[in-house]
Amino acid sequence: xxxxxxxxxxxxxxxxxxxxxxxxxxxxxxxxxxxxxxxxxxxxxxxxxxxxxxxxxxxxxxxxxxxxxxxxxxxxxxxxxxxxxxxxxxxxxxxxxxxxxxxxxxxxxxxxxx
Amino acid sequence: xxxxxxxxxxxxxxxxxxxxxxxxxxxxxxxxxxxxxxxxxxxxxxxxxxxxxxxxxxxxxxxxxxxxxxxxxxxxxxxxxxxxxxxxxxxxxxxxxxxxxxxxxxxxxx
Numbered sequence: 001x002x003x004x005x006x007x008x009x010x011x012x013x014x015x016x017x018x019x020x021x022x023x024x025x026x027x028x029x030x031x032x033x034x035x036x037x038x039x040x041x042x043x044x045x046x047x048x049x050x051x052x053x054x055x056x057x058x059x060x061x062x063x064x065x066x067x068x069x070x071x072x073x074x075x076x077x078x079x080x081x082x083x084x085x086x087x088x089x090x091x092x093x094x095x096x097x098x099x100x101x102x103x104x105x106x107x108x109x110x111x112x113x114x
Numbered sequence: 115x116x117x118x119x120x121x122x123x124x125x126x127x128x129x130x131x132x133x134x135x136x137x138x139x140x141x142x143x144x145x146x147x148x149x150x151x152x153x154x155x156x157x158x159x160x161x162x163x164x165x166x167x168x169x170x171x172x173x174x175x176x177x178x179x180x181x182x183x184x185x186x187x188x189x190x191x192x193x194x195x196x197x198x199x200x201x202x203x204x205x206x207x208x209x210x211x212x213x214x215x216x217x218x219x220x221x222x223x224x
Binding site: 003004033035040041042043044045048050056059091101102103104105106107108 | 157214215217
């Protein structure tokens with residue numbers, strides 16, 4: 001079956017512009033996660049959605065970052081007024097239920113802020 | 115240990131040799147330990163999810179062990195092949211999110 005998909009695969013933007021990153025999780029997966037990997041760093045948790053519950057936003061690095069999940073499926077991560085330190089690979093993952101099981105990752109969006 | 119730590123950061127192994135690397139994590143409030151393989155230009159792929167102290171899991175030439183009391187897990191690769199070249203990530207899983215180590219970048223030399 002189809003895996004997690006993300007778009008765009010690459011995005012180059014100028015400092016100060018807004019960007020939107022999209023994630024299509026596996027159909028039927030109720031949990032959705034966003035992570036990012038900055039150069040030389042490990043994967044860093046950003047935000048987590050579980051069904052209709054309020055999202056866990058504890059990993060968002062600043063108020064320039066926000067995310068939505070519409071209809072319990074597609075999610076959009078928005079970064080406003082991008083800064084160079086936002087350059088990273090942004091990964092989305094989904095899982096059937098939150099908890100101990102594995103997460104299924106998309107291929108990521110490589111964001112470069114110039 | 116407050117964070118998830120992996121060692122070594124990078125490793126070069128000759129094809130056919132066996133190798134192993136380490137993941138250390140906080141032993142308190144343990145929930146689950148995940149291993150992922152991340153090949154360049156691909157999605158991270160789950161290898162193992164381990165929850166029980168003393169657990170040992172195997173997938174082909176790759177195996178992993180878990181010690182939750184002392185807070186470490188080992189990943190072993192037997193008879194390394196070029197296709198094993200990847201970054202291996204471990205993560206401690208809570209109920210809602212994973213906390214990742216920085217990964218071990220493995221390169222297999224033919």
